Amino acid sequence: MKRQNKNHLVTGVAGFLLVGLLAALPGVSAAGSVLDTPYGSPAGTLGAEIDAMAGTGTAFYRGGISARLNPAMLSEEKAHRLDGSLSFYQDHEDRFQPLWDSFSSYVTDTAIASQRNHYFDTGFGAALRASKGLAVGLSLSTLYDFTYDFEEELRDPVNQPVGEPDDLILEERSLRLGGRLRVLTLGLAMSTPDERLSVGVAGNYAFGTRKSEASRRFFQDQGDSFNDNREHWLEGRNAVLGVRIKATPRFEIGASWETPLKVSGDITQIRDTQYAGVDTLESVGMSKDASIEYPNRYRVGFTLYPRSEPRTVFTAEMVFSKWTQLVDSEFEDDDQPRLEDVVDVRIGVQHTFYNDVPLSFGFRRMDSYSDHESGASFFTTGIGIPWAKGMFHVSAELSKVTSHQGHWFPYEYSDTSIQTAETSRVEDTRFRLGAGFTYLF
Numbered sequence: 001m002k003r004q005n006k007n008h009l010v011t012g013v014a015g016f017l018l019v020g021l022l023a024a025l026p027g028v029s030a031a032g033s034v035l036d037t038p039y040g041s042p043a044g045t046l047g048a049e050i051d052a053m054a055g056t057g058t059a060f061y062r063g064g065i066s067a068r069l070n071p072a073m074l075s076e077e078k079a080h081r082l083d084g085s086l087s088f089y090q091d092h093e094d095r096f097q098p099l100w101d102s103f104s105s106y107v108t109d110t111a112i113a114s115q116r117n118h119y120f121d122t123g124f125g126a127a128l129r130a131s132k133g134l135a136v137g138l139s140l141s142t143l144y145d146f147t148y149d150f151e152e153e154l155r156d157p158v159n160q161p162v163g164e165p166d167d168l169i170l171e172e173r174s175l176r177l178g179g180r181l182r183v184l185t186l187g188l189a190m191s192t193p194d195e196r197l198s199v200g201v202a203g204n205y206a207f208g209t210r211k212s213e214a215s216r217r218f219f220q221d222q223g224d225s226f227n228d229n230r231e232h233w234l235e236g237r238n239a240v241l242g243v244r245i246k247a248t249p250r251f252e253i254g255a256s257w258e259t260p261l262k263v264s265g266d267i268t269q270i271r272d273t274q275y276a277g278v279d280t281l282e283s284v285g286m287s288k289d290a291s292i293e294y295p296n297r298y299r300v301g302f303t304l305y306p307r308s309e310p311r312t313v314f315t316a317e318m319v320f321s322k323w324t325q326l327v328d329s330e331f332e333d334d335d336q337p338r339l340e341d342v343v344d345v346r347i348g349v350q351h352t353f354y355n356d357v358p359l360s361f362g363f364r365r366m367d368s369y370s371d372h373e374s375g376a377s378f379f380t381t382g383i384g385i386p387w388a389k390g391m392f393h394v395s396a397e398l399s400k401v402t403s404h405q406g407h408w409f410p411y412e413y414s415d416t417s418i419q420t421a422e423t424s425r426v427e428d429t430r431f432r433l434g435a436g437f438t439y440l441f
Contacts, residue, residue, distance in 0.1 A: 033093075033368075033376065033401055034093065034148065034403070035371055035428075036148070036368075036370075037146075038370055039292065040144030040180075041145040041146075042344075043376065044121060044180075045432070046141060047062070047123045047125070047436050048395040049083070049393040051397055051432070052382020052393065052395035053349070053362040054347060054380050056316070057069035058319075059253060059315055060254075061076035063127050063137070064082075064139040066127070067139050068139050068185045069256065069299065070200065070255070070256040070299060071187035071188065071256070072189050072243050072254065072256070073198070073200070073242070074200055075244065076135075077127045079128075079440065080128040080129070080440070081125075081128070083126070083438050083439075084124050085122065085124075085393070085434055086122050088120050089121070089431070091429070092115065092427075092430075093114070094111055094113070095112050095113040096110065096425040096427070098421060112424065113150070115149060117149050119147060121142055121145075123140065125140075133190055133191050133192070134189070136187070136188055137185075137189070140183070140184050141183060142180050143181045144294075146177050146210050147177060147178050148175075150174060150175045151173070151174035151176075153172050154169070154172075155168060156168040171216055171220075172216075173216045173408075173409045174213070174214070174215050175212070176211075176213045177210075177211065177212050179208055179209040181207070182206065183205065184204070185204050185240075187201070188200060188201055196245070197243075197245055197246070198243070198244040199242070200241070200256075201241055202242075203237065205235070205236075206238070207234065208233075209234070211231050212228070213230075214228045215227045221276045221277055222276070226271060232266075232290065233266055236263035238259045238260060240256055240258045240259070242255065242256035243256070251304055253301075254300070254317075255301075256298075258296065259296065260293055260294060260325070264291030264329075265290075265291075266289055267289070268285070268287045271284050293325075293328075295324070296321070297319060301315060303315040311351070313349070313350045313352075314348075314349050317346050318343065320342070324340065340371070342366065344365075344366040345364065348380075349361050357384060359384075360381060360383070362378070363377075363378065373403070377399060379399070380395065380397045389440050391437070392436070395435075396433055396434075399429070406423055406424075
């Protein structure tokens with residue numbers, strides 16, 4: 001029996017070291033809504049177990065990831081715990097324009113562009129009880145995701161002369177944003193002897209590359225083709241302070257404050273231009289240093305353990321982010337982006353059955369920092385499967401947001417009778433599947 005336990009331990013540690021290595025490697029990540037393109041999406045994955053309960057964790061223990069959400073919750077750890085996860089995304093974006101008849105009466109909305117993209121992301125966490133009243137946590141996860149893809153062909157709707165092909169491709173254009181801001185977090189929690197009060201502190205090291213590529217290629221000599229490539233390396237540090245109050249054996253309160261995060265680094269940009277009717281390709285490059293100061297973030301929540309069968313956990317929290325305080329060094333002080341403060345409400349429920357199988361549900365409502373009239377709703381669920389000294393987790397999430405946005409590229413036709421509205425109705429839908437494993441030793 002001791003040999004089997006030792007083999008389980010070695011296998012588990014080796015497996016999670018591999019998961020941690022994969023999480024640290026650069027790669028594509030979860031795509032975001034068009035509303036998140038300015039400074040990245042704050043709705044990235046935290047792990048299958050956490051995602052299944054709408055990302056809650058301010059007042060509910062989440063292993064090493066608690067170091068990022070509320071380091072005081074690390075005091076819940078009694079031994080050692082490792083977490084690893086992998087998430088797959090399918091993002092849909094559909095853009096619609098109103099269709100009018102010859103009497104200028106509205107008929108319906110017609111799709112003018114449709115995007116389908118797939119991405120993945122990873123996460124890793126570790127927590128251990130260092131001594132009585134002292135616990136330590138470490139995590140690596142995505143803080144902000146910059147990924148967004150848009151591409152389309154512009155075709156000529158005018159009937160062509162006899163012998164010429166109809167529906168000629170006038171141009172191809174695309175916008176591809178990529179990269180993610182990852183955060184490596186080390187947290188520490190201390191608790192009173194009766195563990196009714198815990199306090200925690202964590203340090204974050206954020207790093208990553210923000211990429212963008214914009215391209216227009218003309219086929220009928222209607223304009224100058226170009227391709228813009230831009231990369232912005234970002235790194236910075238901030239801290240998280242947290243507190244946990246165990247009011248009763250069945251009711252806990254948690255709160256944390258994340259200080260502003262200033263990330264900075266070099267920007268390199270190259271623009272290649274092919275002028276209409278000219279064979280020469282012109283390439284212009286530039287480099288400079290720029291920074292982004294992300295805002296304060298406040299979390300407060302509670303967890304209730306009611307007397308019920310099956311065993312149930314109910315947790316709810318609110319996250320408030322002061323996006324109006326964001327400062328981008330590429331803008332003058334009087335010309336900073338006009339963003340909105342964000343309220344993010346998360347609710348999670350978990351039932352644990354007699355065979356120790358947990359079933360989770362969650363709901364999340366998050367405002368958009370770039371559009372005060374829009375917000376995303378998330379519906380989540382997940383299940384756990386016990387195995388040896390750990391548990392496999394599987395989660396699913398569906399979210400949707402509708403907004404009105406300007407066009408990325410102009411719709412210009414030789415026939416001026418064809419007109420488009422200044423904005424499109426944009427529907428973003430995300431379906432996310434997550435898989436993870438928790439190992440206790």
